[in-house]
Amino acid sequence: MRNDGLGSWSTLDASGEDLGAENGTDLLTPQDGFDHELSPYPIEDIFISVSILFISIFGLMGNGNVIWFLGFCMKRNHFTTFILHLAAADLGALICLFTFSIIYLLESFSFLHASDYYFNIISFGTFALLFMYNTGQYLLTAISMDRCVSVVFPLWHRCHRPPHYSTLVCALIWIIAFLLTVIFMILFIFRVITNSLFYLFLMNAILCLPLMTVSTLVLFIKVYCRSQQRKKGKTVTAILLALLFFLFLAFPFTCISLIHFSLESGNSTKIFIGLLCSCLNSSVNPLIYFLVGRKKHSRSRESLKLILQRLFKEEEDGRKK
DSSP states (O other): OOOOOOTTTGGGOOSOOHHHHHTTOSSOOOOOSOOOSSOSSOHHHHHHHHHHHHHHHHHHHHHHHHHHIIIIISOOOHHHHHHHHHHHHHHHHHHHHHHHHHHHHHHHTTSSOOOHHHHHHHHHHHHHHHHHHHHHHHHHHHHHHHHHHHHHSHHHHHHHOOTTHHHHHHHHHHHHHHHHHHHHHHHHHTTSSTTHHHHHHHHHHHHHHHHHHHHHHHHHHHHHSOTTOOOOOHHHHHHHHHHHHIIIIIHHHHHHHHHHHHHTOOOOHHHHHHHHHHHHHHHHHHHHHHHHHSOTTOOSOOOHHHHHHHHHHHHHHHHHO
């Protein structure tokens, strides 16, 4: 039995053209690079899909709780506005990955067959995933730069920051990410530029990776490697961990996609690995907030609301000084 039901994951494969042309998009092509004569199912891909499915469930619960508490149960400040939007972007990416996992598993076991309606859903899901992934990447870049400035120039950051600065930056990031994703998806579908999505991932890597790396190093040196620094702020610690996890988890997806598009490879397993890394990155931030914000050696159970309040309290205190 040969499994051709990889349309949901082959949205990142630019090598196949026939099926995409028949259904109005070149994104959605079955993989021809697998030989399943020895095994009826692609075991590695199915295992990774199941892993993504379960990780997404926990990530959806964590980011959903963060959105609920920051959006409706707590007074927002400059920094929590960034965190709220980042959680929304991660939630959107996890919804897409969760949906793709279900579709792929149903497809693999022949419970779902390709149709025009099916390919339209996958096409929209691919756009949504790229949009949320780009938005989360840009938001975390903005957060890292904001934290870097607040640590290096604290007085200037408190006194010269424009009103509603974080809200305006977040709105601008959502708009830019949406427009860029639409433009590159249109270029890809109509093949105006060959491998246009390659250039989207390349642009993201060139713009975001250096900024995040420099900000991470500056924060680490400023907060952890100076002897006069008596206390490590919980907020900065949480951001450092989030940045490190992003660099180690989310960017492999970018690198794998760049290699995939440049070589036009038909093997989808490496894309599955990249998606798994991206899923882990979108799910890990609520866990970071919980572990950093909770009291050490505390035996009593604390609510997530109390933990988030403690984690972000120093930001509010810093503004009042």
